[in-house]
Amino acid sequence: AQSVTQLDSQVPVFEEAPVELRCNYSSSVSVYLFWYVQYPNQGLQLLLKYLSGSTLVESINGFEAEFNKSQTSFHLRKPSVHISDTAEYFCAVKKGYSTLTFGKGTMLLVSP
Amino acid sequence: DVKVTQSSRYLVKRTGEKVFLECVQDMDHENMFWYRQDPGLGLRLIYFSYDVKMKEKGDIPEGYSVSREKKERFSLILESASTNQTSMYLCASRPGTPLSTEAFFGQGTRLTVV
Numbered sequence: 001a002q003s004v005t006q007l008d009s010q011v012p013v014f015e016e017a018p019v020e021l022r023c024n025y026s027s028s029v030s031v032y033l034f035w036y037v038q039y040p041n042q043g044l045q046l047l048l049k050y051l052s053g054s055t056l057v058e059s060i061n062g063f064e065a066e067f068n069k070s071q072t073s074f075h076l077r078k079p080s081v082h083i084s085d086t087a088e089y090f091c092a093v094k095k096g097y098s099t100l101t102f103g104k105g106t107m108l109l110v111s112p
Numbered sequence: 113d114v115k116v117t118q119s120s121r122y123l124v125k126r127t128g129e130k131v132f133l134e135c136v137q138d139m140d141h142e143n144m145f146w147y148r149q150d151p152g153l154g155l156r157l158i159y160f161s162y163d164v165k166m167k168e169k170g171d172i173p174e175g176y177s178v179s180r181e182k183k184e185r186f187s188l189i190l191e192s193a194s195t196n197q198t199s200m201y202l203c204a205s206r207p208g209t210p211l212s213t214e215a216f217f218g219q220g221t222r223l224t225v226v
Contacts, residue, residue: 006154009152034214036217042219042220043116043202043217043218043219043220044155044202044204044217045217046214046216049214090154090155099145099157099160099170100145100157100215101157102147102154102155102156103154104152104153104154105154105155
């Protein structure tokens, strides 16, 4: 079964600094990869997804993620974070018809 | 926009009670899911359903059951609530095809069992 590892449970960063949230998955076949975000007291919202094609995918609020097949990684990056980016971020993988498997989440804490 | 609605945001129940968590989606999705979310553990799949009256166990089904009598509604049942079932419960839905489509989540129900 596929699994997802988010290497950092918490990432503190100052406003306007760059950030990278790491995600590795275990699978030797084609997968669909997702990043979800959960703001305080809310459900999960899709941030971006990789299905096929270009290995770099972008979201509308400045986040991007790069699919790296050789390293089985799908790290999330943003060049300059805002206070409003404070949230928990979940990486997820889906293979074939199976359900989504989530990582344990990374809490991004942005301070002024 | 897809809307997944969970009937309660917060619930407090007593140990041993039978608890029903309801979820309704308005986009005619075939697949529906129940996850629980706990700090440090992420989201873990309890049950899912790919059609009316169909259900499949997820990773942690013990102590739970589900019901899907209508396509739009997926209920999670705690037969006899216990304190270790205190958690955030998230419902999600997605279309059956294409396989690449993401899941859409409800706002969550925070259940406390005392």
